[in-house]
Every structure is written in structure tokens, then in C-alpha cells.
Amino acid sequence: MSVPMTLLGLLEREPSHGYDLKRDYDAFFSRGKPLPFGQVYATLSRLARDGKIVIGEVEPGEGPERKRYVITDRGATEVESWLTEPVAAEPNLQTVLFTKVVLALMLGRAAEDYLDRQRAAHLVRMKELTDVKRSGTLVDAMLADHGLFHLEADLHWIDTTVARLDALAKAVRK
Structure with a gap:
């Protein structure tokens, strides 16, 4: 499972907060292995560093400010490319x-x-x-x-x- 590509795909659907991304990832993709919050925010940080997402609106929260992440054209292009590439039929013949x-x-x-x-x-x-x-x-x-x-x-x-x-x-x- 590619966490960065999955988060990018969820962001292409709609701009979201990290909490919402984790919730949706866990609901649809984790099945028994929830994505740690630290991994969500570390991945979002790398995606922002690489120009694939930007921070949109910042809203006050009960704790830290809530940042809404927005996919960039570069990120959307990467999602499109990733979605069109076939998955390797058998990556490891020697299991x-x-x-x-x-x-x-x-x-x-x-x-x-x-x-x-x-x-x-x-x-x-x-x-x-x-x-x-x-x-x-x-x-x-x-x-x-x-x-x-x-x-x-x-x-x-x-x-x-x-x-x-x-x-x-x-x-x-x-």
C-alpha cells in the first residue's frame, strides 16, 4: 500500500485536514492496521515539501490549529499517473x-x-x-x-x- 499516493488521492477528492485523511484512510484502506497519526503528518509534510500539496485554510481547533491540505497540479498529475500504471502481477517470485x-x-x-x-x-x-x-x-x-x-x-x-x-x-x- 502506498500511503503517500493514497493520501494524495483522498486530497484530490477534496481538500482535507490530517485528522479527516486518517479517518478516511482507516475506513477504506487500513483494515485492521490503522495508520498512525505521526505517519499521516510526516507523509503530508513530505508531500508539501515536494510540491504535491499545499496548506490551505488554517482553522483554530481545541488543540493546535487545524490545517486543511490541498492537492497541487503536480500532485494531481502524479495521482493520475499512478492510477494508470498497472500493479506488478507478481513482484516477488521467491516468497x-x-x-x-x-x-x-x-x-x-x-x-x-x-x-x-x-x-x-x-x-x-x-x-x-x-x-x-x-x-x-x-x-x-x-x-x-x-x-x-x-x-x-x-x-x-x-x-x-x-x-x-x-x-x-x-x-x-x-
């Missing part, structure tokens, strides 16, 4: 899951046991995401689907790998 299996085999350990535990963990997470999908908003359901599809792909890979463990062990123990 932690793959690395653990290969290392277990290299070290003569039971990779199938590890894969069984991983499968069980994936199934637990899939149940959690299915519950979110059933009880949440449309945004929750769409995010849950995204996670579920990735977990389903991992489960397929786990099953395929278990079927090939003997051959893989021979290949990596040379």
Missing part, C-alpha cells in the same frame, strides 16, 4: 512460503509438516475473511475477496508442492 519449503528440504526437515501447518493457518484466515465478507460493508467484502483469492492460490500451490516434494528435495539437495 517467504517458497523459501521456507526449499530451506526445510535443504536442511533435511519435514517440509510437508510445515506445509500442513501453513494450510491450516490459511484455512483459519479464510474463515475470518469469509465472516468479514458476510457481515461487513461492500468495501469489506471486496477486500475480503481479494484476500480470499490470494489464499486460494496459496492453497493450490501448497497442494501442488506437496505432490512434488520428493522431486524438489532431490533438486535442492544436490
Whole structure:
């Protein structure tokens, strides 16, 4: 997740205070991992330094003054460019899951046991995401689907790998 680009996108929608940006980020994008206020304001500071946003109206607040941030043309151009770039289909072919299996085999350990535990963990997470999908908003359901599809792909890979463990062990123990 690109926090700077997400905040820029939220600012393109409308000028906002840092508090409002955090609230919207957490509501739509964080799902269980809220964005710390410090990160919001540090990111806004860098975006302002780089000329992608400016501080608009400053309003008095109960504590410090409330600054309304406004996206600049440069920031809007960057959002447009970022939105049109495709996300890398598979940024890392050598995932932690793959690395653990290969290392277990290299070290003569039971990779199938590890894969069984991983499968069980994936199934637990899939149940959690299915519950979110059933009880949440449309945004929750769409995010849950995204996670579920990735977990389903991992489960397929786990099953395929278990079927090939003997051959893989021979290949990596040379």
C-alpha cells in the first residue's frame, strides 16, 4: 500500500485536514492496521515539501490549529499517473512460503509438516475473511475477496508442492 499516493488521492477528492485523511484512510484502506497519526503528518509534510500539496485554510481547533491540505497540479498529475500504471502481477517470485519449503528440504526437515501447518493457518484466515465478507460493508467484502483469492492460490500451490516434494528435495539437495 502506498500511503503517500493514497493520501494524495483522498486530497484530490477534496481538500482535507490530517485528522479527516486518517479517518478516511482507516475506513477504506487500513483494515485492521490503522495508520498512525505521526505517519499521516510526516507523509503530508513530505508531500508539501515536494510540491504535491499545499496548506490551505488554517482553522483554530481545541488543540493546535487545524490545517486543511490541498492537492497541487503536480500532485494531481502524479495521482493520475499512478492510477494508470498497472500493479506488478507478481513482484516477488521467491516468497517467504517458497523459501521456507526449499530451506526445510535443504536442511533435511519435514517440509510437508510445515506445509500442513501453513494450510491450516490459511484455512483459519479464510474463515475470518469469509465472516468479514458476510457481515461487513461492500468495501469489506471486496477486500475480503481479494484476500480470499490470494489464499486460494496459496492453497493450490501448497497442494501442488506437496505432490512434488520428493522431486524438489532431490533438486535442492544436490
